[in-house]
Amino acid sequence: MAKMRILSHLGDTVVVYDVEKATEGDPDSIKAVKEAERIFKEARARGATAFRVDAPDKAAERIDKFDKTAEQIIVVPRVAGG
Incomplete structure (x- = not known):
């Protein structure tokens, strides 16, 4: 089970999806990965x-494209300074 966390002014939104089931052809899992x-x-x-964050003891890796194989993706909004 993989997850994507989206940080925003609303807090921390979590999206969970099962890549293994999607690969096996499960329609709901395919929809969840696409979403x-x-x-x-x-x-x-x-x-x-x-x-991309794969383990607590590993450094996070910046990604530009969605990687459904990542254990966890954290999305941080652009921060504007002034």
């Missing part, structure tokens, strides 16, 4: 930065 990818693309289009 996660859509959310990711929309956030990136608004300037958000995304990181």
Whole structure:
């Protein structure tokens, strides 16, 4: 089970999807993966930065494209300074 966390002014939104079941052809899981990818693309289009996190002891890796094989993706909105 993979998850994507979207940080925003509303808090921390979590999207969970099962890549293994999607690969096996489960229609609901396929929809969930596609929805996660859509959310990711929309956030990136608004300037958000995304990181792939695979384990607590590993450094996060910045990503520009949705990676359904990531254990966890964290999406951080663009921060504007002033």
